[in-house]
Amino acid sequence: MSKRKVALVAALTAVVATASLVVTAVGSAKQHDVFKAAWIYVGPHNDGGWSQAHDQGRLAVVKALGSKVETTYKENVPEGPQVSQVIDSLVKDGNKIIFATSFGYQDAMVAAAKKYPDVYFEMATGYKTSKNMAVYYGAGEDSIFLSGMAAGAATKSGVVGYVVPFAIPEVIRHTNAFALGVQATHPGATVKIVWTNSWFSPATEKKAAQSLKAAGADVIGQNVDSPAAGQYAESVSLPWVGYDSDAQKFAPKQWLTAAVYDWGVYYIPRVKAAMAGTWKTGSYYGSMADGFTKIAPFGSLVASGTKSAITTKAAGIKAGTFKVFAGPLYDQSGKLRVAKGKALSLGDLMAIDWLVKGVEGSAKG
Amino acid sequence: MNNSILVVVLASAVTYGTPLLYSALGELVAERSGVLNLGVEGMMLVGAVMGFWAVQTIPGPGPLVLIIAVCVAAIAAGLMALIHAFLVITLRANQIVSGLALTIFAGAGGLSSYLGNDLNLADAPAKHAFGAFFPHSMQTLPVVGPIFFEQNALVFVAWLFVGGVAFYLARTRPGLNLKAVGEAPAAADAMGINVTRTRYIHTVVGGAFAGIGGATFSLAITPQWVDGLTQGAGWIAIALVIFAFWRPALCLVGAYFFGAFAGLPFTLQARGVTVAPELFQALPYVMTILVLVTVSAAGARRRLGAPGALGTPYVREER
Numbered sequence: 001m002s003k004r005k006v007a008l009v010a011a012l013t014a015v016v017a018t019a020s021l022v023v024t025a026v027g028s029a030k031q032h033d034v035f036k037a038a039w040i041y042v043g044p045h046n047d048g049g050w051s052q053a054h055d056q057g058r059l060a061v062v063k064a065l066g067s068k069v070e071t072t073y074k075e076n077v078p079e080g081p082q083v084s085q086v087i088d089s090l091v092k093d094g095n096k097i098i099f100a101t102s103f104g105y106q107d108a109m110v111a112a113a114k115k116y117p118d119v120y121f122e123m124a125t126g127y128k129t130s131k132n133m134a135v136y137y138g139a140g141e142d143s144i145f146l147s148g149m150a151a152g153a154a155t156k157s158g159v160v161g162y163v164v165p166f167a168i169p170e171v172i173r174h175t176n177a178f179a180l181g182v183q184a185t186h187p188g189a190t191v192k193i194v195w196t197n198s199w200f201s202p203a204t205e206k207k208a209a210q211s212l213k214a215a216g217a218d219v220i221g222q223n224v225d226s227p228a229a230g231q232y233a234e235s236v237s238l239p240w241v242g243y244d245s246d247a248q249k250f251a252p253k254q255w256l257t258a259a260v261y262d263w264g265v266y267y268i269p270r271v272k273a274a275m276a277g278t279w280k281t282g283s284y285y286g287s288m289a290d291g292f293t294k295i296a297p298f299g300s301l302v303a304s305g306t307k308s309a310i311t312t313k314a315a316g317i318k319a320g321t322f323k324v325f326a327g328p329l330y331d332q333s334g335k336l337r338v339a340k341g342k343a344l345s346l347g348d349l350m351a352i353d354w355l356v357k358g359v360e361g362s363a364k365g
Numbered sequence: 366m367n368n369s370i371l372v373v374v375l376a377s378a379v380t381y382g383t384p385l386l387y388s389a390l391g392e393l394v395a396e397r398s399g400v401l402n403l404g405v406e407g408m409m410l411v412g413a414v415m416g417f418w419a420v421q422t423i424p425g426p427g428p429l430v431l432i433i434a435v436c437v438a439a440i441a442a443g444l445m446a447l448i449h450a451f452l453v454i455t456l457r458a459n460q461i462v463s464g465l466a467l468t469i470f471a472g473a474g475g476l477s478s479y480l481g482n483d484l485n486l487a488d489a490p491a492k493h494a495f496g497a498f499f500p501h502s503m504q505t506l507p508v509v510g511p512i513f514f515e516q517n518a519l520v521f522v523a524w525l526f527v528g529g530v531a532f533y534l535a536r537t538r539p540g541l542n543l544k545a546v547g548e549a550p551a552a553a554d555a556m557g558i559n560v561t562r563t564r565y566i567h568t569v570v571g572g573a574f575a576g577i578g579g580a581t582f583s584l585a586i587t588p589q590w591v592d593g594l595t596q597g598a599g600w601i602a603i604a605l606v607i608f609a610f611w612r613p614a615l616c617l618v619g620a621y622f623f624g625a626f627a628g629l630p631f632t633l634q635a636r637g638v639t640v641a642p643e644l645f646q647a648l649p650y651v652m653t654i655l656v657l658v659t660v661s662a663a664g665a666r667r668r669l670g671a672p673g674a675l676g677t678p679y680v681r682e683e684r
Contacts, residue, residue, distance in 0.1 A: 204596075
């Protein structure tokens with residue numbers, strides 16, 4: 001009997017404590033009229049790659065707007081039904097703008113945008129827009145092409161390995177850009193690809209890099225998020241091109257460069273617009289000219305001639321005089337896909353499902 | 366020659382089989398005492414994160430720090446196993462529920478993630494890591510180079526563990542007592558063996574092995590810490606014990622077999638052979654299910670070596 005009493009008292013205390021917490025939370029929200037913004041990450045916020053880059057964008061918002069904005073993030077959110085719950089709870093917490101940063105969140109975001117018309121939804125790498133849902137990404141292919149040039153200059157065997165996550169247009173576009181970059185500095189070079197079927201999976205990425213080395217690759221590049229392939233490359237003295245963050249510390253000797261994104265360039269004006277009530281839907285495609293996509297600092301292995309070649313191409317991309325996907329472009333079977341004088345449109349690039357000549361591997365994953 | 370598919374697959378079998386081997390040996394020791402611990406994944410992750418913390422914070426020469434780090438990993442995971450031991454041995458809780466709870470508590474998104482964040486371990490390369498144990502000239506030898514000489518010290522220590530556990534179980538008095546406790550605790554108790562103490566010790570030691578298994582990831586295979594680094598290896602380790610019919614030497618074979626399957630699809634892909642990776646990723650589990658079905662068939666259980674009292678708490682009064 002006494003045990004039961006204790007339990008009852010404990011339960012009551014818990015209820016009272018929770019209730020008072022809720023009351024204070026509501027009270028504090030009324031007191032300070034701060035604007036709430038939230039981010040959803042597919043990996044840990046400090047994954048050393050994709051999610052970390054977004055988190056740095058969030059921190060840039062905090063730095064730019066200070067106490068006027070309150071930011072939160074949810075990390076390790078799987079691309080499944082859980083996303084809807086996460087979005088629901090973020091809206092309940094009073095977030096007025098929500099950035100979802102992985103492709104698999106898109107359908108849940110579309111549904112949420114219908115359900116909560118007074119909240120702004122922002123979908124990275126997505127393509128579905130509505131009145132209160134915008135999509136954003138950037139021309140990673142431009143900076144990836146430049147990182148491919150560094151890989152092409154570093155290969156002696158003419159075989160570069162490339163570790164790739166999922167066979168979706170984004171990754172196929174990036175793989176093609178990387179291969180074209182490799183061929184720009186090493187004509188006739190091939191790029192061998194291995195699919196990991198995961199965005200972030202250190203042990204798997206290492207296995208992929210190992211298998212590429214055994215198949216003859218003497219430079220490793222990647223479109224996946226962890227630095228595991230780089231650590232492996234460092235241990236066997238193969239030059240390495242990273243992706244989406246400056247991971248030089250993981251491979252100090254073998255680091256070449258990486259294509260990186262500065263998400264803050266987009267996040268700051270969007271949060272500002274949402275606060276001011278001037279937010280409009282749209283489909284942002286950031287560029288090197290915006291400072292949205294760029295390449296990370298070069299490692300010591302990159303020769304000065306290669307550096308200047310890359311800088312020249314970068315200037316051409318920014319000025320619009322050089323297009324990565326300009327013809328003539330051939331596919332893996334040698335068929336002409338883009339004639340000389342033409343270039344793939346943004347629409348074509350968003351739906352691309354074929355790999356360029358010189359890539360060895362399947363476009364189907 | 367060293368780049369031939371066979372050599373590459375065998376080399377990756379040894380590398381990626383090693384964490385499985387440690388954890389499976391640990392689980393084997395615990396199960397031989399009659400305690401099923403499904404918390405292997407959680408214990409591995411706690412071992413991985415604490416081992417990594419040790420190399421990042423302890424000053425000193427690399428080899429010494431690495432040895433300490435492995436011990437830290439073993440102790441941390443052993444403490445996790447102690448929770449399980451207390452729940453299932455002293456409180457006689459359901460072993461399956463307690464083990465699952467341990468993985469949820471300690472695993473990805475739980476204690477290991479909390480420690481990783483709180484100790485600020487992510488996004489940094491390991492200060493020291495287990496590299497190839499033998500000089501470079503030996504690593505380039507045909508066939509044996511990649512398979513043996515490119516491996517790190519933890520691979521070879523694992524072999525000592527296999528021999529040690531096999532010897533312990535077959536040739537020493539405490540080992541024989543252990544088997545008695547796992548097979549027939551009441552009889553062992555009547556013989557004067559302390560059932561509770563035997564189970565506690567072997568559950569905790571089993572946990573410590575799992576911690577070393579986890580540290581194999583964070584100190585050797587991918588020398589860094591990220592959430593959920595072991596990616597389900599703990600579950601395969603549990604399956605492996607059944608697969609190996611509770612015998613240490615077969616654990617070694619099984620672990621390398623599973624390790625080979627982990628690397629094979631990528632090796633094939635890099636050679637232009639396209640196979641659905643899902644198929645290969647599913648294979649270890651399919652094999653486990655097949656073995657489980659065989660083993661759980663009535664009568665087969667005893668013949669194949671499952672400890673008689675596995676999963677049942679021992680209550681003295683029921684003698």
